[in-house]
Amino acid sequence: MDELKYVAAAPFKRNEGSSMLPQDFEFSLSFDLKWMTPEQASRILDIALNSHLLYMEDEHLHPAFDPSTVDIPRGFIPSKDILQQVTLVDQILEYIASCSNMDLKQVVSLVNNRHENLSGMVDVEVAALIIGREFGCDMDKFYEKVLQNVSING
Structure with a gap:
């Protein structure tokens, strides 16, 4: 779960916001951070929503935790296994x-x-x-x- 939380927190930490559009979350993971393809970022979004790390409200994505409290390790890159999680x-x-x-x-x-x-x-x-x-x-x-x-x- 830590790995998924790091991935879910990263776009919010990067943009220093408490909410964002789902497509901005996916864009951040795939193009800003260059961690994955847009399709994989979409899958991560689904996994994070289904794991209750993120939630939707008024068409905006919100973290269910305080991203500022998540210390993402230096040089962190998500493993390919993260996409295999089936909730x-x-x-x-x-x-x-x-x-x-x-x-x-x-x-x-x-x-x-x-x-x-x-x-x-x-x-x-x-x-x-x-x-x-x-x-x-x-x-x-x-x-x-x-x-x-x-x-x-x-």
Whole structure:
């Protein structure tokens, strides 16, 4: 998680802001820092959002932590392994996309909208379970994992 937090913090530390547009975050990772391709930066954004390190509010990206408290090691470059992380919410989203024959981006959008409509009162995993059920997907295999995740995180 430290590596992902370093990557998530870097664009905010570089731009000294508390929020930015998602495309500015991706631009910073790929072109300013030259750490990855734009496609990889987009994937990192998804991973950081799903890991609750970042969140969206009013179409702007915000860190869920204080970036100024993150000391990124000198010469830090993220490993290729960081792109291989598959979070629980990623698993749920991919399952819903497969079950409903919808595009993954559409599923992500629906889940994010539901999460925002619920004012963030439930974890994104719970919002994903709700969307999955609405589309008739059998979400039973995820309930225990989501319950454990919710219990651990809050």
